[in-house]
Amino acid sequence: MENLDKLVQLITDRLLENLQNEPEKESILLIGKDSTRLALEKAGYDLVDCNSDVVDLVVVDDLSLDAFLRVASLCPTSEKESALLKHLLNGKKAFVSKEAFNVENYKGSASSLLYRQLVQQKEKLEKYGVTFYQDENLLNCLSKTDNRQVVRETVTKRSETSGNTKTKLITEKRFKELGLTEGDVFHIEKGMIVTALAKDYAKRHKIILN
Incomplete structure (x- = not known):
């Protein structure tokens, strides 16, 4: 015995x-494509849906230009738009694909006044906490966030405590x-x-x- x-x-x-x-996984609300979902899951992130209140970061690569403009104007009309705005209001960082919100596409066709309005809406989103990224650089951008550093520090402190x-x-x-x-x-x-x-x-x- x-x-x-x-x-x-x-x-x-x-x-x-x-x-x-065991490292803690960051929770990501993904409003995006299946290929992005697979890449994030492979990188070890925990993906949640729009109804989750436990969200560390938001990643968006599948919303229309109209949707982003409504979020910038604080007038969301869909569940995804509302979720993005809610987490920005809660101080969460959001990463938006430049391909999804590419105002430069309209630089040569829209009037100068209208184009300036689009640029101002993009700048407004950045002030709200949005970071625009190139698709191939998403994982690098996420690894540099303050949240990931906090997780590392938490794990380190926990390990030190467990040793005592x-x-x-x-x-x-x-x-x-x-x-x-x-x-x-x-x-x-x-x-x-x-x-x-x-x-x-x-x-x-x-x-x-x-």
Whole structure:
């Protein structure tokens, strides 16, 4: 039994260590193409839908020019437009493909006044928190965001903390060794994990866990 307890303790330590060192994935709301979805999933990002409130970044490469103009004017009319505006209002960064909102296409055809209006709408979106990217540079842009740096720092701090905190497994055998009887109190300290069998033992013998 003693060897079994040691084995359980070792397995628990390894599992907790792996969980503590596992990098957190950033959540991305993608309003875009299937090819972009595949690229982001392959890069390890967690993709969410428009109804999710847990969003770190927004990536857009599949909205019309009209849709962007409505967002710039704070007048969304569709679910996707509303989701983009909502997350911008919440301070999230949004990355928009230059191909999706390419005002330069109209430089030679639109009147100078109309073209200037388009440029102003683009600048307004940038002030809202939108970054325009070339399609081939999307992953590079995402890797440079502040959010990704925060994740790295969080993982590092968590790893440092885990190195200072030893997880201790409390088993039924341990309770028996301590000779606890009815009415005794066992204090569960930080880093302790009490097994289900140990909890059952404490309940049967009316040992108080706190």
